[in-house]
Amino acid sequence: MCRVVDLQQSVLAKNDEYAQRLRADMAARGATVVNLLSSPGSGKTALLELELSTARQRGLTVAALTADLATENDAVRLARSGAPVKQVLTDGLCHLEARMLAGHLDGWLPEATRLLFVENVGNLVCPASYDLGESLRVVLASVTEGEDKPLKYPTAFGLAHLVVVTKTDIARAVGFDEAAFRANVAQVNPGVEVLLTSARRGQGVGALLDRALAAGDGAEVHRPVMAVPSAHHHS
Amino acid sequence: MSIAMAVVEQVAAAARDAGVDSVQQVRLEVGELAGVVPDALDFSFELACAGTALEGAELIAEPVPGRARCEECRAEWPTGMPPQLRCPRCAVSTGQLLSGRELRITSVRWAGEPEEPEPVRVREEC
Numbered sequence A: 001m002c003r004v005v006d007l008q009q010s011v012l013a014k015n016d017e018y019a020q021r022l023r024a025d026m027a028a029r030g031a032t033v034v035n036l037l038s039s040p041g042s043g044k045t046a047l048l049e050l051e052l053s054t055a056r057q058r059g060l061t062v063a064a065l066t067a068d069l070a071t072e073n074d075a076v077r078l079a080r081s082g083a084p085v086k087q088v089l090t091d092g093l094c095h096l097e098a099r100m101l102a103g104h105l106d107g108w109l110p111e112a113t114r115l116l117f118v119e120n121v122g123n124l125v126c127p128a129s130y131d132l133g134e135s136l137r138v139v140l141a142s143v144t145e146g147e148d149k150p151l152k153y154p155t156a157f158g159l160a161h162l163v164v165v166t167k168t169d170i171a172r173a174v175g176f177d178e179a180a181f182r183a184n185v186a187q188v189n190p191g192v193e194v195l196l197t198s199a200r201r202g203q204g205v206g207a208l209l210d211r212a213l214a215a216g217d218g219a220e221v222h223r224p225v226m227a228v229p230s231a232h233h234h235s
Numbered sequence B: 001m002s003i004a005m006a007v008v009e010q011v012a013a014a015a016r017d018a019g020v021d022s023v024q025q026v027r028l029e030v031g032e033l034a035g036v037v038p039d040a041l042d043f044s045f046e047l048a049c050a051g052t053a054l055e056g057a058e059l060i061a062e063p064v065p066g067r068a069r070c071e072e073c074r075a076e077w078p079t080g081m082p083p084q085l086r087c088p089r090c091a092v093s094t095g096q097l098l099s100g101r102e103l104r105i106t107s108v109r110w111a112g113e114p115e116e117p118e119p120v121r122v123r124e125e126c
Helices: A013-028 A044-057 A073-079 A098-105 A154-158 A178-188 A205-216 B002-018 B038-049
Strands: A004-010 A032-037 A062-068 A085-089 A115-119 A136-142 A162-166 A193-196 B023-031 B058-064 B067-070 B076-078 B095-099 B103-110
Touching: A004 A013, A004 B002, A013 A032, A013 A098, A013 B002, A032 A205, A044 A062, A044 A073, A044 A115, A044 A162, A044 A205, A062 A073, A062 A098, A073 A085, A085 A098, A115 A205, A136 A205, A154 A178, A162 A178, A162 A205, A178 A193, A193 A205, B002 B023, B002 B038, B002 B103, B023 B038, B038 B058
Parallel strands: A032 A115, A032 A136, A062 A085, A062 A115, A136 A162, A162 A193, B023 B058
Antiparallel strands: A004 B103, B023 B103, B067 B076, B067 B095
């Protein structure tokens, strides 16, 4: 008997399977998952607050699940929109996984929900590797974070279906070089849309909502070069 | 850390299935663009192995370089890190990734089993 065994197992295969199942479950009930990824402090929560209230003004049934290492502050902020909000404390874990998400949605997600925003843990490393069954993966960066952010976190930006720039209202004050940022995004994720937003001015809020709805309605979503499904499964 | 834990979990499950209680070595293919830092993985692997069938096991991470090809002009290039995924020759945004996203357990070596004796070959045919 041989002592060395060929295993040929993708490390993320299990999560990918759960994610596929969740995506199918969500589709069957008419819900779309939007996965929001960014560094801490990029303004995810502020933008999400506006997305939720704008969606409700449009008569859309939305919900949000927000994950943090600690505190329920974000859920309190998001709940002001009137949308159902759930806070998940990851207990030290730096990202969400598909199975965890499915467990949290079970018995909570309101039946008629059309859009579910998942605010991932503020981190651009580990969350990038975990498919959450989303139809749209949005990676956010604020104008204060530096134009080279996409190069520093190429997996996160490289796998985004949509890149969102936040806090554009202070872009000039902090000397944000939009062209350089766009060039860096294009290097790791050619063809991905970059959407400019400002929670303070309400810029881009409706556009982001439109992209999420379109993804849910089966519109073709950008396919990143880095998204090679076979990379995890070939044997 | 979560990646290391996933590796340990999967290998431990394979060991159970094989009726083996100790693992000596794990081989992993780690793509340049897999989003995993090999040094960090090494460190977390050791921690994740504690108290499992993998305690003390060696992790061998084999790097897989990122390579891309342009669907327009068929040029092939190493992506580098941070990766260049636009075609450096024609700048058309239709790059295709050929390799670099691997994150795969390729083989494991169980401990404690007797080494298979090298078959004795008469090397006359060479």
